[in-house]
Amino acid sequence: MVSEPLQIVQAAVSLSFLALGMFTIVDWLRHRERSRGYLALALATLGVTSVVGQLNTLTGHRLDPALGDLALALFMASGYALLLFRDSFIPLSRRLQVGALVLTVAATAFALVVGIPSDLHQRPTALQSIATIVVGFQYDEYH
Numbered sequence: 001m002v003s004e005p006l007q008i009v010q011a012a013v014s015l016s017f018l019a020l021g022m023f024t025i026v027d028w029l030r031h032r033e034r035s036r037g038y039l040a041l042a043l044a045t046l047g048v049t050s051v052v053g054q055l056n057t058l059t060g061h062r063l064d065p066a067l068g069d070l071a072l073a074l075f076m077a078s079g080y081a082l083l084l085f086r087d088s089f090i091p092l093s094r095r096l097q098v099g100a101l102v103l104t105v106a107a108t109a110f111a112l113v114v115g116i117p118s119d120l121h122q123r124p125t126a127l128q129s130i131a132t133i134v135v136g137f138q139y140d141e142y143h
Contacts, residue, residue: 018050045075114127114128
């Protein structure tokens with residue numbers, strides 16, 4: 001079980017990510033630049049991912065797999081938006097962009113079908129472990 005002070009810190013971090021995402025959305029609405037839009041999308045979806053993860057923990061994972069699946073989809077969308085933000089400064093070929101999108105969708109679909117457990121107390125199967133590694137590698141591709 002997680003201690004109360006740790007829960008408070010985790011909630012504060014999640015809300016901070018969410019606030020950062022909201023601030024970047026407001027910035028994008030003021031300036032309407034493509035790169036700011038991708039950054040806003042990346043940070044906002046990452047912030048919502050963090051909050052959804054906290055909600056899932058606070059509810060004792062009673063809303064799994066719905067919240068876990070939502071968090072996974074948002075996390076992967078955040079990563080792809082980060083890649084598009086990077087593309088604003090270091091252009092990628094259209095083929096690489098499409099390839100990254102296809103791999104992101106495939107990795108996300110694989111993880112959703114296999115069902116990666118979001119409860120740290122639940123031991124993953126071998127296939128779930130592979131799906132977790134695939135998602136991790138795919139997200140790491142964006143950096």
